[in-house]
Amino acid sequence: MTDITAPSRPGAAALAFDTYRAIWRWHFYAGLVAVPFMILLAVTGSLYLFKDEIDATVFAYRNTVAAEGAAPLSPSELAKRAVAAVPGATLSAYRVPAGPTASARVALATDGETTYVFLDPHTGRVLDTVAKRQEFNEVVRKIHSLEYFGVYANRLIEAIAGFAIILVASGFYLWWPRRQTGGIVTVRGTPAQRVFWRDLHAVTGAFAGILIAFLAITGLPWSGFWGGKLTEIATATGTGYPAALWDAVPTSGEHAEHAMDKVGWTMEASPMPMSDAMRMEPIGLDAAVEIAGDRGLAPGFEVTVPGDATGVYTAAVFPHELAKARTIHIDQYSGEPLVDVSYADYGSLAKLTELGINIHMGQEFGLANQLLMLGTCVAIVLASVAALAMWLKRRPAGRLGVPPYPTSRRVYGMLWGMAVVFGVLFPLSGLLIVAMVAFDLFVVRNVPALRRAFA
Incomplete structure (x- = not known):
């Protein structure tokens, strides 16, 4: 029995090692593409979580009014005053004040775009006039979706959402304890050491991974292709x-x-x-x-x-x-x-x-919901910065420092199978995965200059 089973152990260990290297290489490539966008999404998403609070403080001058004893003016009268404040505009919509100290908002159509006019519902005084495209929360929303940069950039964000899920899944695999005692729930070393940034990246990603994947999936309904x-x-x-x-x-x-x-x-x-x-x-x-x-x-x-x-x-x-x-x-x-x-x-x-x-959007369970989503956004930024620091400390001078290829070709079937699954679930992400794998296998591997640069 010893003679039969002993040779199988090194083979299994070698396959596990090759699988680890392959997943690590994928995780690196996915991070290289997705991390800059994920930081952008986390920062703008954090702002949008508190859009009501921002409106009530920074923009209180147009959203908050003094509670008056007199009855408010009629919607038609407020709309009339709003139109008068923007010559040539036509009425598009009227938003009823949400409370006794809330302003009324009139949306006007002006030369193919929308302009918001905020009014005191009690006096009819115009508090502010702003184009919808310049309204703060609208700007944040459009940056968050890359809408400013055209339909193809918006499709890229959709692909990045799929990559975020890949990062979470592959990150869990790489984090999973393999006899080590540190870097599981604790962070070792100091900021001067690579192990500190490795552990910070791994532990943060492991604890926030499910929520990061949740944010990615629940953001997809608004995307063009997947949402459609x-x-x-x-x-x-x-x-x-x-x-x-x-x-x-x-x-x-x-x-x-x-x-x-x-x-x-x-x-x-x-x-x-x-x-x-x-x-x-x-x-x-x-x-x-x-x-x-x-x-x-x-x-x-x-x-x-x-x-x-x-x-x-x-x-x-x-x-x-x-x-x-x-x-x-x-x-x-x-x-x-x-x-x-x-x-x-x-x-x-x-x-x-x-x-x-x-x-x-942090709306369902009040402040607790906002803080939970904010914590997830902070975790995304922290894990991304830690990944960048870890990479800079690990990569050889003048090279990209891509994790090495697996030595066995047996793992590639598994990788292509994973690519197919993700491609079916997230088509735009799947296309990007295929392009990345093809570039890695057929270009980087066969062009000596690129192979040295990516080593």
């Missing part, structure tokens, strides 16, 4: 928005994401109903706001005005408390609610996705 496919699945399976509610009303070819200033993920692809243009005079903004309020929409809801004679008033609110999320389309002539959708009406996939998004 998820919407298609939800629609095809009847687990998204309740499409049957639109069966009894005529609809236009326009979707909510293009007609509304703000819309939740589930409602983006829903069609816009049409008003009966053969009826009497339009009810007006004041009546639309009153109807929405009477039907119990949470304070702070926004009413989008009709874009033409067949358009509808749309009252919508997407508060921190998901149960209060609601959208009502109102006939602009009769005032009749044509479609009324709340979170309770969503399908199972939509509910799960919206819950994930709400936690991702």
Whole structure:
């Protein structure tokens, strides 16, 4: 028995060692591509977690007003004053004050873009005027999604989300205890030593890995390709928005994401109903706001005005408390609610996705949710900085310092199998993986100059 089993042990050990080297090499490449973007996402995401707090402090001059004893002005009067403050603009939407000390906000269409006008609802005084594209939280959101840099940059962020999951999975494998006593839950050495940065990177990643993967997955519904496919699945399976509610009303070819200033993920692809243009005079903004309020929409809801004679008033609110999320389309002539959708009406996939998004944005469980997501963002930055420091201390002078190739080719089948799985789950990430593996195997390995540089 000893003669039979003894030779198998070195072979198994060699395979395990080669697997470790292969996973380490993948982890390094994935980090090389993803880390700069992950730091950007963590910093901008941290800011966006506290958008309400930023609005209430830094931008209190336009978001907070003194509580007055007098009744507030009508929405139509506030809208009129907002239009007067921006000559040539047309009314697009009106946001109801969320409380007695909150300002009203009017969205105006101006030369193909949106301008926000903030007003004191009690006096009608204009507090501030800012283009939507220059509003602080909107700027942070667009940097977070790389929307400023075009559709291809946005697709890159989607691929990076998949890479973040690869980093977490491969990082767990590399961190897993293999007889060592340090670097599992404690950090050894001092900042002058490489082992300190290695342990800091490993321990931080291990403890925050699940949350990092959660952030990556729950951010994907907003992405172009992956999010679009998820919407298609939800629609095809009847687990998204309740499409049957639109069966009894005529609809236009326009979707909510293009007609509304703000819309939740589930409602983006829903069609816009049409008003009966053969009826009497339009009810007006004041009546639309009153109807929405009477039907119990949470304070702070926004009413989008009709874009033409067949358009509808749309009252919508997407508060921190998901149960209060609601959208009502109102006939602009009769005032009749044509479609009324709340979170309770969503399908199972939509509910799960919206819950994930709400936690991702730090909204579902109050301050505890914000602090948990902030801690995850800090962990991403800390693990990334530690990885950079560890790499700079490890790499040979003048070389990239890529971990060595595995000596056995047996592990490559496993790597390609992993690439296929990730490619199916995250297609854009899969394409980038294939490109990286092909470059590594067929270019770096066969070009001496590159092989030396990457050594």
